[in-house]
Amino acid sequence: xxxxxxxxxxxxxxxxxxxxxxxxxxxxxxxxxxxxxxxxxxxxxxxxxxxxxxxxxxxxxxxxxxxxxxxxxxxxxxxxxxxxxxxxxxxxxxxxxxxxxxxxxxxxxxxxxxxxxxxxxxxxxxxxxxxxxxxxxxxxxxxxxxxxxxxxxxxxxxxxxxxxxxxxxxxxxxxxxxxxxxxxxxxxxxxxxxxxxxxxxxxxxxxxxxxxxxxxxxxxxxxxxxxxxxxxxxxxxxxxxxxxxxxxxxxxxxxxxxxxxxxxxxxxxxxxxxxxxxxxxxxxxxxxxxxxxxxxxxxxxxxxxxxxxxxxxxxxxxxxxxxxxxxxxxxxxxxxxxxxxxxxxxxxxxxxxxxxxxxxxxxxxxxxxxx
Numbered sequence: 364x365x366x367x368x369x370x371x372x373x374x375x376x377x378x379x380x381x382x383x384x385x386x387x388x389x390x391x392x393x394x395x396x397x398x399x400x401x402x403x404x405x406x407x408x409x410x411x412x413x414x415x416x417x418x419x420x421x422x423x424x425x426x427x428x429x430x431x432x433x434x435x436x437x438x439x440x441x442x443x444x445x446x447x448x449x450x451x452x453x454x455x456x457x458x459x460x461x462x463x464x465x466x467x468x469x470x471x472x473x474x475x476x477x478x479x480x481x482x483x484x485x486x487x488x489x490x491x492x493x494x495x496x497x498x499x500x501x502x503x504x505x506x507x508x509x510x511x512x513x514x515x516x517x518x519x520x521x522x523x524x525x526x527x528x529x530x531x532x533x534x535x536x537x538x539x540x541x542x543x544x545x546x547x548x549x550x551x552x553x554x555x556x557x558x559x560x561x562x563x564x565x566x567x568x569x570x571x572x573x574x575x576x577x578x579x580x581x582x583x584x585x586x587x588x589x590x591x592x593x594x595x596x597x598x599x600x601x602x603x604x605x606x607x608x609x610x611x612x613x614x615x616x617x618x619x620x621x622x623x624x625x626x627x628x629x630x631x632x633x634x635x636x637x638x639x640x641x642x643x644x645x646x647x648x649x650x651x652x653x654x655x656x657x658x659x660x661x662x663x664x665x666x667x668x669x670x671x672x673x674x675x676x677x678x679x680x681x682x683x684x685x686x687x688x689x690x691x692x693x694x695x696x697x698x699x700x701x702x703x704x705x706x707x708x709x710x711x712x713x714x715x716x717x718x719x720x721x722x723x724x725x726x727x728x729x730x731x732x733x734x
Contacts, residue, residue, distance in 0.1 A: 366483045366490070372396040373482070374415035376406055379422070380448075386419065389475045395482075403435045410443060417485055421448045423471070444485050448473070524561050531557055551604075558601075562635060562698065580622040580708040584732055587658060588615025590623060591649060594630040602638050608646040609638070617651060617658050620732045625705040629713075632698040633662040633725045640723070641666035657711075657728045665722040674717060678703050702727070 373390060377383040377399045390397055398413050400406035409415070447468040469481045531554045541547050595611045602609035637647040641664045650661045669677065678699060699713075706713040706727045717723035 366486050368483075369394045369396065371416045371486050372398065372413055374406065374409055374413070374418045374443075375399045376418065376420045377401055379420050381421070386478075389478055390482075392475075393479050393482075407435070415443060416489055417444050417446055417482060419446050419448070419482075421471075422468075423448075423450055444489055446481060446485055524557060524564060528557050528561050559639075562632075580625060582620050582709075583623060584618055584620050585623050586615050587617045587619050587626070587660070587729070588613045588651070590627055591630060591651075591660070594627055594634065595649065597631070598634050598638060602647065605638060605641075606643040607638055607641050609634070610646060610648045612648060612650045613660070617653060618732050619658060619729050621709040621711075621729050622705075625709060626729070629702045629705050629727065630660075630662075632702050636698065637662050637664040637666070637723070637725075640664060640668075653731075657730050659726055659728040661724055661726040663722065663724040668719040668721055668723055669715075669717040670719055674715075677715070678713065 373395045375383065375386060375390070375397065377387075378401045380386055383399070387397065387399075398409050398415060400409045406418075410418075445466045447466060448471055449468055450471050467481060467485050469478060473481075531550075534550065534554075541550070591611060591613050595609060599609055634647065634649075641647055645665050648661075648663045650663070652659045652661075702725075703713045706729070709729055711727055711729040713725070713727040715723060715725040
């Protein structure tokens with residue numbers, strides 16, 4: 364990466380150099396843009412006015428002044444890169460400043476070429492840092508645009524799919540009157556697909572709000588067993604329709620301090636997934652272990668299990684799953700990512716164990732009120 368000297372502004376603290384004219388000539392010949400300051404106060408004014416890319420100071424002279432310039436810079440918390448000229452026995456003078464500034468030094472006496480190389484080295488580091496900052500800003504803008512797009516899509520599609528969902532629920536009562544098994548099967552596929560799409564949009568909307576900082580944990584005390592009981596009741600009819608036993612072994616009370624809405628969302632996702640991946644005639648069980656400082660909830664199914672080659676990536680960022688992977692597990696991946704993030708926001712941890720063909724158990728821990 365080449366440095367074009369004429370694009371950079373240098374500030375020389377002239378009063379610190381015994382021969383400022385020599386330094387001025389070297390830098391002018393190298394075509395740097397130069398500004399000078401005779402006192403610490405003038406230097407601060409120049410810094411705020413011209414925003415130099417690098418400041419040159421002779422530490423041997425400046426440290427003898429009543430108020431050392433380096434100390435003033437430190438007190439003012441100025442972060443402009445510094446190049447300090449010093450003799451070999453004076454390095455200890457500015458050693459403390461190396462921690463607080465982007466600082467380099469050059470040992471006197473030095474030749475003009477060495478000075479230019481030192482300056483260009485510091486400017487190269489500065490240029491690289493600025494490029495990284497620009498890339499980060501651009502990336503942040505892309506991520507914000509992406510999250511906003513997700514939010515708009517989820518919000519706008521939620522209403523029409525919600526309407527289809529309600530229509531399907533109304534038709535569910537008329538399913539017994541249908542005589543054609545093929546029509547019944549098609550209706551069940553429509554109903555299941557609509558439920559999946561609606562849940563995906565709900566998860567996507569919640570996730571984008573959380574990513575944008577609009578969703579933070581609202582902690583309160585509540586009985587976890589009662590929340591589990593209510594969520595399980597929502598899925599009893601769905602489980603029965605698939606001829607799956609949904610068994611809740613959790614008995615209360617188990618008081619915890621967490622965001623109740625987030626925990627209910629996690630329970631809904633885990634139970635929904637368990638039912639989705641369990642064969643007709645199978646079973647989904649909920650259980651809980653109570654330790655001194657935390658409780659752990661288990662959602663266990665005896666369904667198809669998770670392919671072993673996907674398990675190590677399942678709770679990582681959704682981007683770690685390919686399109687083929689998502690087709691294999693028959694899900695979008697948003698639900699589990701949302702569960703992971705929500706449990707983390709509540710100072711807990713989500714995990715699972717699974718064996719292909721023998722089912723999966725997801726479990727999460729949460730701190731009790733006493734802890």
